[in-house]
Structure formats: structure tokens, C-alpha cells
Amino acid sequence: MDVAARVAIFERVPLFAGLTPQDLEVVAREAHEYRLKKDQQPFQQGEPATHHYVIGWGRVRLDQTTPEGQNVILRFMGPGDLLGSVAVLREVPYPATPIAIEDSMLLRWSAGRFAELMQRFPPISLNAIRIVGGRLQDLQDRLRELATQRVERRIASALLRMVRQSGRRVERGVEIPFVISRNELAELTGTTLHTVSRTLSAWEQEGILSGKRSSHLIIAKPHRLVEIAEQA
Amino acid sequence: MDVAARVAIFERVPLFAGLTPQDLEVVAREAHEYRLKKDQQPFQQGEPATHHYVIGWGRVRLDQTTPEGQNVILRFMGPGDLLGSVAVLREVPYPATPIAIEDSMLLRWSAGRFAELMQRFPPISLNAIRIVGGRLQDLQDRLRELATQRVERRIASALLRMVRQSGRRVERGVEIPFVISRNELAELTGTTLHTVSRTLSAWEQEGILSGKRSSHLIIAKPHRLVEIAEQA
DNA sequence: CGTTTCTTTGAGGATATTCAATTTATGTGG
DNA sequence: CCACATAAATTGAATATCCTCAAAGAAACG
Numbered sequence: 001m002d003v004a005a006r007v008a009i010f011e012r013v014p015l016f017a018g019l020t021p022q023d024l025e026v027v028a029r030e031a032h033e034y035r036l037k038k039d040q041q042p043f044q045q046g047e048p049a050t051h052h053y054v055i056g057w058g059r060v061r062l063d064q065t066t067p068e069g070q071n072v073i074l075r076f077m078g079p080g081d082l083l084g085s086v087a088v089l090r091e092v093p094y095p096a097t098p099i100a101i102e103d104s105m106l107l108r109w110s111a112g113r114f115a116e117l118m119q120r121f122p123p124i125s126l127n128a129i130r131i132v133g134g135r136l137q138d139l140q141d142r143l144r145e146l147a148t149q150r151v152e153r154r155i156a157s158a159l160l161r162m163v164r165q166s167g168r169r170v171e172r173g174v175e176i177p178f179v180i181s182r183n184e185l186a187e188l189t190g191t192t193l194h195t196v197s198r199t200l201s202a203w204e205q206e207g208i209l210s211g212k213r214s215s216h217l218i219i220a221k222p223h224r225l226v227e228i229a230e231q232a
Numbered sequence: 233m234d235v236a237a238r239v240a241i242f243e244r245v246p247l248f249a250g251l252t253p254q255d256l257e258v259v260a261r262e263a264h265e266y267r268l269k270k271d272q273q274p275f276q277q278g279e280p281a282t283h284h285y286v287i288g289w290g291r292v293r294l295d296q297t298t299p300e301g302q303n304v305i306l307r308f309m310g311p312g313d314l315l316g317s318v319a320v321l322r323e324v325p326y327p328a329t330p331i332a333i334e335d336s337m338l339l340r341w342s343a344g345r346f347a348e349l350m351q352r353f354p355p356i357s358l359n360a361i362r363i364v365g366g367r368l369q370d371l372q373d374r375l376r377e378l379a380t381q382r383v384e385r386r387i388a389s390a391l392l393r394m395v396r397q398s399g400r401r402v403e404r405g406v407e408i409p410f411v412i413s414r415n416e417l418a419e420l421t422g423t424t425l426h427t428v429s430r431t432l433s434a435w436e437q438e439g440i441l442s443g444k445r446s447s448h449l450i451i452a453k454p455h456r457l458v459e460i461a462e463q464a
Numbered sequence: 465c466g467t468t469t470c471t472t473t474g475a476g477g478a479t480a481t482t483c484a485a486t487t488t489a490t491g492t493g494g
Numbered sequence: 495c496c497a498c499a500t501a502a503a504t505t506g507a508a509t510a511t512c513c514t515c516a517a518a519g520a521a522a523c524g
Contacts, residue, residue, distance in 0.1 A: 066380055067462075072379050072380060089361050089365060090362050090365050095372060096372070119354075122351075125357040126357065128361050129321050129360050129361055129364060130321055132364045132368060136318060136364060136371065137322075137327050139368065139372065139375060140296060142375060143306070143371060143375055146422065147419075147421075147422030148304060148422070150479070182503060183503095190378065190380070191481090193502085193503080194481075194503095198504080198505075200503095201504070212488090212489080213488080213502060214502090382511075383512070423512075423513090424513060424514085426471095426472085427513075429470095429471060430472080430473075433472070433473085444471090444521075445469090
């Protein structure tokens with residue numbers, strides 16, 4: 001992938017908002033491509049943080065594992081999303097493991113190179129604060145949800161969040177454009193795959209959604225999900 | 233409070249790390265003092281974000297309320313902590329309400345003034361990213377906890393976190409240097425005050441901790457709490 | 465000293481987990 | 495392309511954790 005193609009990607013990356021095409025070219029030239037096949041990981045939770053990553057294309061799931069081996073999904077990430085930067089800047093080990101859920105391409109910079117870029121292009125710092133701040137607020141909302149709401153509502157909210165973030169209109173409703181297993185949904189909402197399965201089965205009965213294993217979920221009645229997510 | 237006194241405070245504020253005493257003086261001169269009595273709030277969740285705050289002295293609890301009126305405590309904050317900045321920089325309404333749990337003094341800057349300071353003193357931006365990033369990681373840990381652990385462990389972890397953050401050695405153990413009610417602990421750990429009460433009662437029986445209403449909690453056996461927090 | 469607020473404790477019940485078994489889908493090697 | 499192996503999903507039954515409801519006790523406040 002040449003520099004021009006990278007610049008084209010970076011034009012839609014929030015981290016680089018406010019940079020001129022010339023600036024982006026500099027940034028792009030310093031980047032290294034990093035390709036991942038499905039299920040591969042660019043780094044692991046606990047490793048020293050050495051690189052900043054931006055997702056060029058593909059999708060990544062961000063996992064955090066407990067000492068006892070239980071797993072939680074922090075978020076799903078897609079093109080333009082930022083990865084690893086907080087750990088690099090805080091000079092702490094990566095706190096989570098990203099796993100490609102599709103073949104993906106990341107662009108990355110070493111800590112030192114990226115520090116130079118941040119110095120040279122001041123908007124990057126401010127963009128970074130906004131991005132990290134946005135994630136902080138997302139997490140605050142999820143924490144509140146997890147603390148106050150029952151499982152069914154949390155699953156509905158999680159699906160709606162994915163619809164809002166990456167949903168695509170299709171004939172029968174809105175589609176979540178990547179495969180997500182019952183287990184992943186459980187790890188995302190703090191419940192068990194059994195409860196997720198029962199809940200989705202019930203919703204399929206009701207015609208709210210459809211989508212079997214390794215096909216994309218299609219939400220036929222998003223308004224019903226909203227009702228469930230908001231019901232007292 | 234004169235500028236020199238403010239500078240003395242700012243020398244220990246992470247947001248201003250790396251600034252010279254002269255820099256701090258500039259920052260201090262631009263600040264406005266904002267005093268709060270117990271239970272007062274500098275701003276409310278949902279209001280447009282207009283100011284950056286730093287806690288000079290005192291303590292603040294950061295609340296997030298659901299549409300239905302349920303409350304969650306995001307964190308307790310003390311001297312040197314940053315308040316409101318993420319919302320100001322993202323140009324979104326404040327996502328939470330800070331409430332003074334003791335008489336407190338905040339120092340604040342308008343969005344515009346602070347933007348100038350950030351431009352003039354580049355370390356501030358980087359410090360801000362580190363601080364917000366740190367909070368993000370704290371929240372990720374709490375989310376994982378809430379998703380995977382049972383109530384007793386969560387309460388133990390919450391107490392230990394407060395001990396680590398603000399604990400003070402006293403004769404009988406370690407003291408949490410501010411009053412915290414059963415209800416607050418419940419809102420901090422995603423449970424009910426009843427369950428917290430039962431749990432603390434049991435721990436008091438065991439001699440793990442002590443401290444009645446409106447006195448400070450004293451943890452006599454922190455190691456036992458660690459065991460509880462880490463037990464499989 | 466009465467009122468308010470916070471805390472404690474009990475009993476009953478609901479939600480969601482755990483355990484267990486089966487069904488269904490996917491992938492692989494012959 | 496089929497048969498088998500593997501992985502994912504479904505569903506039922508039993509159980510546990512924690513919440514809700516209820517009431518009373520203790521501490522703080524004016």
C-alpha cells in the first residue's frame with residue numbers, strides 16, 4: 001500500500017483531524033504496515049507498550065483477561081480506531097489484548113517516532129485527548145449499565161451500540177457487519193453464553209432479530225430493542 | 233489564597249508536571265477559586281461544559297445518574313485531581329455530577345483561557361492524556377470486576393483501592409480518611425446498601441475492619457481483604 | 465428530646481448461573 | 495462430496511447469589 005493510499009485512509013481518522021494533506025503524507029511515510037489474519041494479535045496484555053496503532057481496515061476485538069482466566073470484551077474496533085496509544089504514553093504495559101476478528105491491516109509507529117509526530121503536529125495531542133475522553137465516557141456508561149441494569153437490557157443496549165457504531169441498512173432491517181458469537185456477546189455484557197442464547201432465542205421468536213451462527217445478525221425491529229433497553 | 237500558595241498546590245498536581253515555577257505562576261494567576269461546602273456541586277450532569285477544575289483541597293464524589301434516577305459513583309477524587317476537562321475538550325455536556333463530600337476548594341479556568349494555557353505550555357496536553365488514560369484503565373479494571381466477580385470480592389476490591397489511593401497508617405491499621413456510607417459503597421460497587429451492610433458486619437465480626445457511621449473506616453487486616461479480593 | 469437519617473437484620477423470592485445433555489453448524493480429511 | 499470430528503448453540507433442571515420488602519434499632523442533628 002503506497003503513501004497516497006495511506007493518506008486516503010488517514011483523512012478519515014479522527015486522530016489526524018486538522019492535519020493538512022502534506023502533514024498526512026509525513027505521518028503516512030513514517031507508518032509501517034502490519035497485517036493480521038483472523039484470530040491473530042498484534043500484541044498481548046502485559047507486554048511493554050512499544051507502538052501506536054491505527055486500524056487501516058478490518059476489525060479487532062479488545063479483550064481483557066483476569067488473573068483467573070476469565071475474559072471480558074472491552075470493545076470492538078474498526079477502521080480509523082486507535083490502539084495501544086494510552087499504554088505507550090503512560091509508559092505502562094498494554095492493559096488488554098487486541099484480537100483480529102477478520103483479516104485486518106494496522107498501521108503502526110514506534111513510540112519514539114510517534115512522539116516526534118505529536119510534537120510536530122500539535123492537533124494530534126488534542127485529538128488524542130478527545131478520543132480517549134470519548135472512550136472514557138463510553139466506559140462510564142457501560143459501567144453504569146452493568147451496575148444498574150438486568151441482563152436482558154444490557155444485551156439490548158450492547159446490540160444497539162453496535163448498530164449505531166457500525167450498523168448497515170439491509171432489506172430486512174439493520175445488519176451488524178461482522179460475525180459475533182453468543183459467547184462474545186456474553187463477554188461484552190457480563191453474563192453467560194447460556195443467558196445470551198436464551199435471550200436471543202426469545203427475540204428471534206418475537207421476530208426482533210435473526211442470524212444464525214457465523215452469519216451476520218440482522219435486527220428487524222430496532223425500535224423493539226430500544227424499548228427493551230429503556231424499559232424501567 | 234495568593235498566587236504563591238496556588239503555585240505550591242500546583243507543584244503536586246500531575247496535570248502541571250514538567251512546568252517551571254514561572255509557568256505555574258502564570259497558570260495560577262489565571263485560575264479562579266471556587267469554594268464548596270459539603271454536599272454542594274460545582275456543576276451538574278447534562279450542563280454545557282464551560283470550565284476546567286482542579287481540586288485544591290477537600291474531597292469530591294463523582295456521580296452518574298440514570299434516566300430512571302438510579303445513581304452510580306464513578307469515583308472519589310481528592311487534591312490534585314482533574315475535573316470537567318474531558319467534557320470541555322470534547323465539547324459535550326458534563327457526563328457526571330461532582331458532589332463535595334467535605335468542604336472543598338477548587339481552582340478553575342474557563343475553556344478559552346485554559347486552551348491558551350495548553351497552547352503555551354505543551355506538557356499540559358501530554359499530562360492530560362496520561363491522566364485520562366489512567367482513568368480509562370481504572371474503569372476498564374472496574375468493568376472487568378463488575379462483569380466477572382461476586383459482590384463480596386467487589387466490595388473488598390473497592391476498599392483496597394481506596395486504601396491504596398488515600399489510605400493513612402494509624403495505630404489499629406489503615407484508615408480511609410473520609411466518611412463513606414454503606415449506600416455510597418453500594419453505589420460504588422454495583423450492589424445494594426443491604427448487601428454492603430451484611431458484608432461489612434461479617435467483616436467486623438472477623439475483626440477485619442471497624443468504623444461506625446460518620447467515622448472513618450479502619451482496616452485492621454488489609455491482608456485478609458486482599459485474600460478475599462483475590463480468592464477464586 | 466424528638467426527628468431524621470443511616471444501619472442492621474430477617475424472610476422470601478427473582479434473576480441469572482451452573483451443570484448437564486442434545487442439537488445444529490462448520491470444517492477437514494479421505 | 496461425504497463422513498466424521500470439532501466447535502457453537504440450544505434448552506432443561508437445579509441451585510445460588512443477591513435483591514426486594516419489611517421492620518426495628520442506633521446514631522446524628524437541631
